[in-house]
Amino acid sequence: MFVRAVYVTGDPAKVEAAIRALNSEGRGLLEDRPEYRGADVFVDRDLGKLLAVSWWGSEGARRNSDQVMSERRGPMLEPFAGTVAVQNYEVAVFHSVQMPRAGGGLRATRVEFDPADTDLFVETFRSSAVPRLEALPGFARCALFVDRRWGRGMAGSLFVDRASMAASRAAQAAARHADAAKAHVTVVGLEEFEVVHADVHPD
Template sequence: MFARATTIHAHPSFLDEGITHVRGVVMPTLADMDGCAGMSMLVDRDAGRCIVTSSWLDEDTLRASEAGAQQLCDRATEIFHATAEITRWEIAAVRRDHRSRRHAGVRVTWLRTDPASCERLIDTYKLALIPQMADLHGFCSTTLLVDRSSGRAVSSISFEDRAAMVASRAGEQAIWARAINDVGADVLEVAEFDLAIAHLNAPEMV
């Protein structure tokens, strides 16, 4: 499966209006597009940053939806009074112990490795990181997105609530510290979000 992620840098005053638009207009419009499996939305109210991610059955349907998705993005940025950046990914790993609910806490980690090491990163994530992440208190699910051509990757791990996410910071940091040495990856950024929409609907891949 594949994914398109739209990162929106919004004016904080227009966050609620924008979230309502995404939930009421963007999500049902995407659902009607051929090959769209689902959508999720992360929100950082302090920074005014939102990440809307749609999942697609294959790369062909992802590419075929570009024009329609761009129109949705353009309209959403108007409502958010925002700028937006679109990235495309392969969904490489998914584990879901419990379905995440709205207002769950989600920690996102952006990584970069040598493109030749992408497969090693995926294997390490599946075999070593996921079992350790699943032992963190309040764990719900985790997803790894990769761009094999650039060596970029994004890991997200969701927790039952923000308190569980905050309590897990040191534990997850230790997990990543061991893993990045093994695969030769660099952590570019770590950020925490509230889960506003939880319907990505990607099947488990571990």
């Protein structure tokens, strides 16, 4: 699979309007496109941040959806959006044990690496991070996105509630340090969000 990740910042007081637009007009636009596999919407209401991820069965399908979404994105996110950044990734790992819930938590880790180390990073995440995450109380789903050309990626772990995510912070900090060294990656960002909507159908 492939994803398009849209990262938006703006006035926290106006974030609810953007959430409503994404969950109504945005979802309708996506569902009309071939090979659409689902979408996630995450929010940080205190700081005014949104992360919207759409999932696609092929890179071509993701690319074919770009034009209609780029045309509608600005008007749909008004008046909230102050900055909008769009990045495209390959889904290297997707592992789900239960459905995420609205009100749950997402921990997103952004990394950079030598493109030559992409496969090492993917295998480290699959063999080391996934089993540890699966053993955590409240764990729902994890995924690893990579951009092999530019050597960047994002790892996300979803929990059914914010308390479970908070309880995992210390253990995950130690594991993140060990895995980053093993996979030769540099962590360049670490964020947590509330789950607004998370519904992905890989097949």
